[in-house]
Amino acid sequence: MTTRSQPMVSEPRKALRVYLHLKDRILSGTLASAARMPSEPDLAIEHGVSRVTIRGALERLAEEGLVERRPGSGTYVRAASRSGAIVADFSNVFTHLVEMGRRTDVRLISFGYASPTPAVAEALGLGPGEEVQRSVRVRIADGTPFSYLVTYVPKRIGISYSEADLRSTPLLELLERSGARVASARQTVGATQAGPEIAEALGTETGAALLSITRIVKDEAGAGVEYLYALYRPDLYELQLDLERTKRGSAMRWAAKSPVATGRPANATEPRNPKKTGTGKRKTTR
Amino acid sequence: MTTRSQPMVSEPRKALRVYLHLKDRILSGTLASAARMPSEPDLAIEHGVSRVTIRGALERLAEEGLVERRPGSGTYVRAASRSGAIVADFSNVFTHLVEMGRRTDVRLISFGYASPTPAVAEALGLGPGEEVQRSVRVRIADGTPFSYLVTYVPKRIGISYSEADLRSTPLLELLERSGARVASARQTVGATQAGPEIAEALGTETGAALLSITRIVKDEAGAGVEYLYALYRPDLYELQLDLERTKRGSAMRWAAKSPVATGRPANATEPRNPKKTGTGKRKTTR
Numbered sequence: 001m002t003t004r005s006q007p008m009v010s011e012p013r014k015a016l017r018v019y020l021h022l023k024d025r026i027l028s029g030t031l032a033s034a035a036r037m038p039s040e041p042d043l044a045i046e047h048g049v050s051r052v053t054i055r056g057a058l059e060r061l062a063e064e065g066l067v068e069r070r071p072g073s074g075t076y077v078r079a080a081s082r083s084g085a086i087v088a089d090f091s092n093v094f095t096h097l098v099e100m101g102r103r104t105d106v107r108l109i110s111f112g113y114a115s116p117t118p119a120v121a122e123a124l125g126l127g128p129g130e131e132v133q134r135s136v137r138v139r140i141a142d143g144t145p146f147s148y149l150v151t152y153v154p155k156r157i158g159i160s161y162s163e164a165d166l167r168s169t170p171l172l173e174l175l176e177r178s179g180a181r182v183a184s185a186r187q188t189v190g191a192t193q194a195g196p197e198i199a200e201a202l203g204t205e206t207g208a209a210l211l212s213i214t215r216i217v218k219d220e221a222g223a224g225v226e227y228l229y230a231l232y233r234p235d236l237y238e239l240q241l242d243l244e245r246t247k248r249g250s251a252m253r254w255a256a257k258s259p260v261a262t263g264r265p266a267n268a269t270e271p272r273n274p275k276k277t278g279t280g281k282r283k284t285t286r
Numbered sequence: 287m288t289t290r291s292q293p294m295v296s297e298p299r300k301a302l303r304v305y306l307h308l309k310d311r312i313l314s315g316t317l318a319s320a321a322r323m324p325s326e327p328d329l330a331i332e333h334g335v336s337r338v339t340i341r342g343a344l345e346r347l348a349e350e351g352l353v354e355r356r357p358g359s360g361t362y363v364r365a366a367s368r369s370g371a372i373v374a375d376f377s378n379v380f381t382h383l384v385e386m387g388r389r390t391d392v393r394l395i396s397f398g399y400a401s402p403t404p405a406v407a408e409a410l411g412l413g414p415g416e417e418v419q420r421s422v423r424v425r426i427a428d429g430t431p432f433s434y435l436v437t438y439v440p441k442r443i444g445i446s447y448s449e450a451d452l453r454s455t456p457l458l459e460l461l462e463r464s465g466a467r468v469a470s471a472r473q474t475v476g477a478t479q480a481g482p483e484i485a486e487a488l489g490t491e492t493g494a495a496l497l498s499i500t501r502i503v504k505d506e507a508g509a510g511v512e513y514l515y516a517l518y519r520p521d522l523y524e525l526q527l528d529l530e531r532t533k534r535g536s537a538m539r540w541a542a543k544s545p546v547a548t549g550r551p552a553n554a555t556e557p558r559n560p561k562k563t564g565t566g567k568r569k570t571t572r
Contacts, residue, residue, distance in 0.1 A: 013299055016479075016492075016493060017481075017482060017492055017493075020479055020480065020481035020482065020492060020493065021481045021482055021483070023478075023481060024481030024482075024483060024484055025481075027478075027515060172538075176538065182531045182538070183530070183531050184528065184529060184530055184531065184543075185528070185529040185531075185540065186526065186527075186528050186529070187526065187527045187528075187529060188524050188525070188526050189475060189497070189524060189525040189526070189527070190497055190520040190524045190525075191477035191478075191495040191496055191497040191498075191518075191520040192309075192313075192477075192495050192520065193302075193306055193479075193493075193494070193495045194306065195303075195306035195307045195309060195310030195311075196303060196306065196307055196310075197307070197310060198310055206302075206303055206306060207302060207303075207306065207479075207493055208479070209477040209478050209479045209495035209496065210477055210495065211475070211476055211477040211497075212477075212520070229313060232477075234476040234477040234478065234498075238474050238475060238476045239474070239475040239476075240472065240473065240474050240475070241472075241473045241475070241527075241542070242470065242471070242472050242473075243470065243471040243472075243473060244469070244470055245468045245469050245470065245471075252458075252462065252468070254471065256527070256542040256543075257470075257542075
């Protein structure tokens, strides 16, 4: 009887590790672009995994445009560009998408009234017992879901529009139509791993990295109008900001350039995913 | 002989799934704040895992301040605030840290000259065969590593400072000292999963979600001065931007407020991690 113990790390977990390891090396430039990668058997030995696992990792890198697989020749590192993603400035995502001629759509997952969490109540400056209208939407560009949006609106504003309105009209437009004088917002940007439900809604894997944005929107009087918690697939969507070097006192500092509609970055090439190149226009929510 | 097959998902993987599932429900408000969580045995049955796995997931949520464990009483949901993170605007991270009185430090992992990847060469507008000075640094705040920075500088600029300079002085200061007239930058913000090496450098787990920033810095003539690929632990660091609602033509749009040093968000409470509350000042690199 052999005493070989059960492997501690499952095969999918190993494939993830190998994929992330190779991706790190490509993105950090350790594996030079255009270089031929080691062969699948060599990579399998190096990482102590099966060739099937190596193949899975390389295929995922190829899907993301980080390597190119040339049949009969091998796998080659590509430039570390992420040209397939939607690139927008920090503020006008959907205006920007519509201007780019992308077909966007929304799937309303839930709509209802509830008690806010203390964080939401505090951020929106709600009184005790004040309810919020809570909605969960998935945003779709050219057929591909790329963002998951949870919004909270004070009930007194939320009752001015219906579930049907939210399926067809940007939330901010609904808020302004209801008379809210939207004046300012504070955005916080982070990252998180997808849980199983959000992963499924976004067509990605549990544990995948997502870009997160929390936005607290206020009116002219400083009263809370909307609290947004948004998650984005970073392979499909990135934020962009242009900065200027300016003098403040004796020190040089970065300042945000007044945003204009931004295009793709200078190094953008053809989109990787043909599903994302539609040209129809469609009314959009947020 | 039983025919029960080997579980397809390993126990650590299950713990991750349970943790992410519960975190989703807390952050999206499905599990109300202040609510008592189901008991460990009930959660174990609900998720089909062991109590040990449940305990691991709850401990991780407690470390992140999302639940509170009260001995003899149970586990309670806390507000979905992420008050332990450094919060800075998009531009002046380290000026901001120093102004906040945080002790920051840098660990230089590598320093050398190499051929750029095509993406870096294109972004910096380098000529054929032109080399870059490549450095990898880990940024530490009050003893905790929170960012992993890979920078590329054209060799003709890079030779004006040494490895020792980079250990003690902000890179942008070195660049400006060398005569570069830094004028603008384009920042792209995304998210990625940590590979094993970066995870180790940042004291986190392989696969953890990281905030990523790519910054291309140019001089007054539009020539590339620096290419930065930076990864941040989102539990320790978040970006913040204030927006104003402004009129452009007939449409209302968001515009970035001219950035000032930003403090913590209004809902910030005490830092969760006492290691992050030092008050010493220290010279800092980026």
